[in-house]
Amino acid sequence: MKSSFYLTSKEVFLDVVDAKEYVQLDRVSTLYQSLKDSVKKPLKMILLYGKPGTGKSMMLNKLYEDLKENQKVVMYHTPLVDEEEFLKSLARDIYGIRPFDELNFTQFHELSEQYEFDTTPLVLLDEAQLYSTALMEKIRLISDTRKIKFIITLHKTEKEDIIAKEHFQTRIWESLELHNANAAELKIYVQKKLMKNNCFDVANMFDNKNIKCIHNITKGNYRDTNKLLDSMFSIYDWYEENQPTKINYSKISNKIIEMAAIKTGFINA
Amino acid sequence: MLNIHDLERRWLRYKIKSYIPYALASIGGILVIVALSLFLPQSKKGLTQDLAVESVPKIVAQVETKPEAVQKEIVEVKIEVPENTNSQESIYINTNEEVNTRKKETLVLKPSLHFMDNIEEGISPYVDEDYMMQESPTKNDTNSDSTTQPVQETIAVKQEETKPKVSSLTITRHQEKSDLKDVIRRFKKNKNPALSLFIAKRYYADGNYQKSYNYALMTNEIDKKIDESWIIFAKSLVKLGQHELAINTLKSYLKDTKSSAASVLLRKIEGGSFR
Numbered sequence: 001m002k003s004s005f006y007l008t009s010k011e012v013f014l015d016v017v018d019a020k021e022y023v024q025l026d027r028v029s030t031l032y033q034s035l036k037d038s039v040k041k042p043l044k045m046i047l048l049y050g051k052p053g054t055g056k057s058m059m060l061n062k063l064y065e066d067l068k069e070n071q072k073v074v075m076y077h078t079p080l081v082d083e084e085e086f087l088k089s090l091a092r093d094i095y096g097i098r099p100f101d102e103l104n105f106t107q108f109h110e111l112s113e114q115y116e117f118d119t120t121p122l123v124l125l126d127e128a129q130l131y132s133t134a135l136m137e138k139i140r141l142i143s144d145t146r147k148i149k150f151i152i153t154l155h156k157t158e159k160e161d162i163i164a165k166e167h168f169q170t171r172i173w174e175s176l177e178l179h180n181a182n183a184a185e186l187k188i189y190v191q192k193k194l195m196k197n198n199c200f201d202v203a204n205m206f207d208n209k210n211i212k213c214i215h216n217i218t219k220g221n222y223r224d225t226n227k228l229l230d231s232m233f234s235i236y237d238w239y240e241e242n243q244p245t246k247i248n249y250s251k252i253s254n255k256i257i258e259m260a261a262i263k264t265g266f267i268n269a
Numbered sequence: 270m271l272n273i274h275d276l277e278r279r280w281l282r283y284k285i286k287s288y289i290p291y292a293l294a295s296i297g298g299i300l301v302i303v304a305l306s307l308f309l310p311q312s313k314k315g316l317t318q319d320l321a322v323e324s325v326p327k328i329v330a331q332v333e334t335k336p337e338a339v340q341k342e343i344v345e346v347k348i349e350v351p352e353n354t355n356s357q358e359s360i361y362i363n364t365n366e367e368v369n370t371r372k373k374e375t376l377v378l379k380p381s382l383h384f385m386d387n388i389e390e391g392i393s394p395y396v397d398e399d400y401m402m403q404e405s406p407t408k409n410d411t412n413s414d415s416t417t418q419p420v421q422e423t424i425a426v427k428q429e430e431t432k433p434k435v436s437s438l439t440i441t442r443h444q445e446k447s448d449l450k451d452v453i454r455r456f457k458k459n460k461n462p463a464l465s466l467f468i469a470k471r472y473y474a475d476g477n478y479q480k481s482y483n484y485a486l487m488t489n490e491i492d493k494k495i496d497e498s499w500i501i502f503a504k505s506l507v508k509l510g511q512h513e514l515a516i517n518t519l520k521s522y523l524k525d526t527k528s529s530a531a532s533v534l535l536r537k538i539e540g541g542s543f544r
Binding site for chain 2: 235239
């Protein structure tokens with residue numbers, strides 16, 4: 001069924017953070033290995049930063065999936081803005097204790113002193129730039145006790161650089177930066193993602209010109225690429241249903257890619 | 270809900286927009302190429318013309334005039350000589366038919382100046398000697414380009430003001446009668462046989478055989494070895510009806526010389542082909 005053919009491909013590029021969809025690329029793989037090695041070191045904090053859509057959350061998620069079997073790992077995808085809620089969440093997820101009616105920083109510190117782990121518990125904080133300055137200060141103090149190790153991800157902006165400098169400069173022993181993909185990496189990313197979902201025919205429909213076109217539009221940003229390809233397969237699906245003679249089943253058309261870019265707003269037309 | 274038709278329209282608009290810079294650049298490029306193709310040949314042509322003018326040490330403009338027209342016109346020829354030569358001069362030949370000469374790209378000047386070789390010595394008091402010393406090569410070139418046609422004018426040479434690099438010489442042709450009088454006056458002063466021969470030839474050409482006879486006779490008295498003078502003398506006698514005298518004169522002349530021209534003329538007179 002050709003219709004499902006394009007729809008299946010469309011679903012591949014839904015913007016969800018799923019470790020199963022993690023695509024190993026050479027450069028990303030090297031970074032991931034560095035991150036895993038850093039976790040084994042006696043570091044208080046590890047900073048993972050980069051522009052939005054460069055795969056920070058995906059890498060963090062992948063790390064969580066890889067480590068959770070062997071050590072205590074807690075991951076917070078969405079920021080816990082309230083301090084008490086944050087401390088209660090830590091107490092529940094790390095120590096398995098239902099929080100008291102009230103839990104302040106001193107009480108949490110006393111609680112953490114009562115527990116010992118073979119491997120220091122690891123807390124993964126995504127979108128750390130959304131945490132308040134006061135809460136970031138508490139996180140710093142917790143990391144200083146060496147009872148909990150933190151890996152935080154930040155968008156690389158001027159503001160976030162300040163946060164990194166002010167709160168973590170002396171504590172972060174490892175910082176890793178993620179980048180957008182180049183054209184070659186993007187081709188592997190797209191094809192691997194499709195092949196993981198058994199869309200081999202569609203994966204073979206992409207040639208270098210298509211990838212170059214996609215790269216020009218998205219600048220190699222994974223999130224933007226997902227968004228663009230999701231839109232592109234929607235258009236293909238429409239043509240398949242309504243005007244099948246207008247599409248070429250052996251190759252991807254740059255026209256459709258550009259139409260998808262117009263639809264998603266990457267191209268202002 | 271996808272609005273594909275609207276999306277296609279927007280895509281088409283986007284593609285047209287994206288091609289506009291390339292189209293403009295292409296049009297601009299084509300215009301530049303066309304402009305260059307039009308401009309460069311002209312500039313090259315101009316350059317080669319300039320180079321040609323600078324490199325040619327001879328007369329670059331030659332004016333061809335018919336004998337009838339020559340009598341009424343003043344011709345100016347400009348001669349430009351390369352800077353590395355010492356005699357950098359320009360000769361201007363002014364002409365009344367300026368419009369006609371401008372229209373001709375290459376004008377062939379064919380004045381019958383060959384007689385200047387013969388009267389060069391006689392000219393010396395009339396023309397600045399220093400100038401003639403410098404001018405003689407150019408003048409020879411002028412003569413070499415010219416053809417021998419019956420010309421009925423005299424030439425007055427004026428040296429224009431000498432400039433540091435380029436000087437000019439103006440050759441002005443006056444009307445025939447005043448020129449001939451000028452030559453007769455000069456002949457009376459220096460008794461140069463070249464001048465008398467020239468006068469004899471001119472009178473003969475004009476049909477004044479009596480005067481041509483007289484001046485040829487005077488030439489023979491001054492110098493008995495001038496071949497042309499004897500021929501004009503004999504021809505004038507024939508024209509005056511003195512066939513026998515002409516034949517005898519040529520025969521006596523041929524005893525002393527082996528002039529082929531004289532013997533040819535003698536045969537023609539005897540055969541009756543020259544009357």
